[in-house]
Amino acid sequence: MEGVANLSVREARAEDHSDIYSCVHAAYALYVDRIGKPPAPMLDDYSDLIERGVVRVAHRGNQLLGLIVMWPEEDHFFVDNIAVHPDAQGVGVGATLLAEADDQARRTGHSEIRLYTNAAMVENIDYYPRKGYRETHRAADAGYERVYFSRHLGDS
Numbered sequence: 001m002e003g004v005a006n007l008s009v010r011e012a013r014a015e016d017h018s019d020i021y022s023c024v025h026a027a028y029a030l031y032v033d034r035i036g037k038p039p040a041p042m043l044d045d046y047s048d049l050i051e052r053g054v055v056r057v058a059h060r061g062n063q064l065l066g067l068i069v070m071w072p073e074e075d076h077f078f079v080d081n082i083a084v085h086p087d088a089q090g091v092g093v094g095a096t097l098l099a100e101a102d103d104q105a106r107r108t109g110h111s112e113i114r115l116y117t118n119a120a121m122v123e124n125i126d127y128y129p130r131k132g133y134r135e136t137h138r139a140a141d142a143g144y145e146r147v148y149f150s151r152h153l154g155d156s
Contacts (some may be wrong), residue, residue, distance in 0.1 A: 007093065009100050012055035012067065018098050019064040020055065028084040029068075034120040040144060041081040045068070051116035054080075056100055058093050068097040070104060076150075077105035086118040098131055111153050147152060 012020060024046070028039045040045045049069055058066040066084035070077065073101050079101050105113050117124035119138065125147055129135070133149035140146070 006060050007058055007065065007096055009056050009058050010094060011053060012045070012050045012057045012150075014050060016057055016064060017050060019044055020047075020050070020067055023064055023067060023085045024081075024083045026085050027089075031118065033122055034143070037119060037143075039118055039121075041069075041083060041104070041144065044081065051107065054068055056097070056104075057096055058084075058100075066093040066097055068100060070101050070110040073106075075103065076108075076112040076114045077108060077110040079113060082115075094127070095131065105153060113151045113153070114148065115150045116141075116146040119147050 004106075008113075021143055024041055024044075028042050031039050032042075037089070044083070046055065052071075054071045055067055055069050057064050058068075063087040066082070068079060069081040070079045072078070079098075082094060082097050107112070109138075114136075115133070117128070117129070119125070128149045131151070133151040136148045138145070138147050138148050
């Protein structure tokens, strides 16, 4: 993989559905055994999310490498899901998608971004603080043990 060179991010379109579904399932497959059931993003209705305009995809040419699902809330910007295809992990696609969240948050007048990950996804618990996110709390929600993070724009 050539890193983030020639990587573009755009709003997802209906014709991206199959690639989005494949990317999400590839990215989260290794967590099924750890959690004991499919992670929540594997159960989402991506047709609806695409139609709502809350999915952005990272691609190089016609190859979808990752995606982010996000939207503004009243007092913060919320990132619901980031998925990077395993073949594209470790080269900056996730960081590019998080930067997209920063841009979208600013565009909607928000200075705080919130997200969560599953407690079994220890790689993410290590990753988000390196990107300036601070753990705020842990809680059970919708049958999952979640770790919540927040980042104020301008934080390093």
